[in-house]
Amino acid sequence: MDRSGKEAWKPPRACDDYWSEFRHCKSLKNCFHHYYTYGTSPSCQQWKEDFHNCREWEKHRATESKEALQRSERNRVAEQRKFTPVWELRQSPPRDWHMPLNQEKPQDS
Amino acid sequence: MVQTSQPKQEEEYGYDLFPGRNTGQHKGRSFTESLLTFNHKCQVMLQLATETSPYAKLLLSAMKSSGCKVFKERHFSCEDCDGTVSGGFDADSSQIVLCQNNIHQQSHMNRVVTHELIHAFDHCRAHVDWFNNLKHLACSEIRAANLSGDCSFQTEFSRFNFGLKQHQQACVRGRALRSILAVRKINREEAEKIVDEVFDTCFNDHAPFGRIPHDKKDAGFAGRDYENRGRYYANL
Numbered sequence: 085m086d087r088s089g090k091e092a093w094k095p096p097r098a099c100d101d102y103w104s105e106f107r108h109c110k111s112l113k114n115c116f117h118h119y120y121t122y123g124t125s126p127s128c129q130q131w132k133e134d135f136h137n138c139r140e141w142e143k144h145r146a147t148e149s150k151e152a153l154q155r156s157e158r159n160r161v162a163e164q165r166k167f168t169p170v171w172e173l174r175q176s177p178p179r180d181w182h183m184p185l186n187q188e189k190p191q192d193s
Numbered sequence: 194m195v196q197t198s199q200p201k202q203e204e205e206y207g208y209d210l211f212p213g214r215n216t217g218q219h220k221g222r223s224f225t226e227s228l229l230t231f232n233h234k235c236q237v238m239l240q241l242a243t244e245t246s247p248y249a250k251l252l253l254s255a256m257k258s259s260g261c262k263v264f265k266e267r268h269f270s271c272e273d274c275d276g277t278v279s280g281g282f283d284a285d286s287s288q289i290v291l292c293q294n295n296i297h298q299q300s301h302m303n304r305v306v307t308h309e310l311i312h313a314f315d316h317c318r319a320h321v322d323w324f325n326n327l328k329h330l331a332c333s334e335i336r337a338a339n340l341s342g343d344c345s346f347q348t349e350f351s352r353f354n355f356g357l358k359q360h361q362q363a364c365v366r367g368r369a370l371r372s373i374l375a376v377r378k379i380n381r382e383e384a385e386k387i388v389d390e391v392f393d394t395c396f397n398d399h400a401p402f403g404r405i406p407h408d409k410k411d412a413g414f415a416g417r418d419y420e421n422r423g424r425y426y427a428n429l
Binding site for chain 1: 322332358360397407408426
């Protein structure tokens with residue numbers, strides 16, 4: 085989980101991205117779309133918290149802020165992955181994706 | 194809409210909707226014919242869709258990253274189709290069919306291209322058994338209806354479907370059901386049962402968008418996330 089790679093840790097998104105997601109989440113249009121999809125109003129507070137933690141980390145390199153941000157994002161990923169998939173993912177793309185179309189290919193080959 | 198081919202069973206898998214497929218003949222056309230026909234209009238609208246629709250652009254990027262780079266000449270085909278069908282994905286030839294006689298507006302082309310690219314994307318990233326597994330078919334249809342804008346408020350409104358609360362879900366169910374019934378010989382009850390079984394999983398599978406793109410702005414945000422995915426996963 086810990087990267088001993090060359091690049092220092094930075095927030096998963098640019099701080100401005102958190103703010104724009106927050107503004108987008110709160111917008112009338114998004115509230116409407118959320119109601120149209122889920123029948124409820126969206127919960128946007130987490131984006132605002134993430135923005136503040138991101139800025140805190142940028143200014144003071146606070147470990148608490150870094151960890152809070154990581155927790156929040158890992159939670160988002162977990163939310164997306166919590167359903168058992170219907171199919172098995174591939175390790176490599178289908179072999180015939182790039183095969184040329186053979187217009188004379190017999191139907192039963 | 195998805196088709197797979199099996200020799201001598203064309204009707205069973207929906208191929209009869211696409212009379213131009215698998216004729217074993219390459220149809221040539223004169224330059225003048227091409228300019229003045231639905232075919233030319235289809236090609237132009239396709240080009241515009243792949244260049245300007247944020248939905249299509251994200252899918253094309255995602256497919257390239259997954260090893261399935263899309264070439265217009267190879268992976269798209271503008272053809273005449275039966276009835277009111279707009280398009281299909283032929284898993285056997287890895288081609289997206291666009292129904293040139295049934296798509297007349299750019300917004301419709303954008304949606305069809307996105308819808309079929311979602312099938313192609315699923316084909317590329319997963320072992321989808323289009324031919325034998327109706328749950329797989331249903332899942333891809335649910336995703337395509339959900340993520341392509343097929344069920345957006347504006348699109349449904351233009352069809353005079355005026356639902357509001359949770360209407361997206363009702364629309365996705367309905368359209369997935371219709372798509373399955375159009376290409377497979379099963380009864381409505383069976384098809385409904387299959388859609389119900391996979392609905393929760395597939396409605397919540399938003400790959401590669403990461404969210405349900407309700408409009409171009411959402412799709413733009415999804416595109417930004419996609420471009421940023423390297424940094425994102427490296428710093429989780």
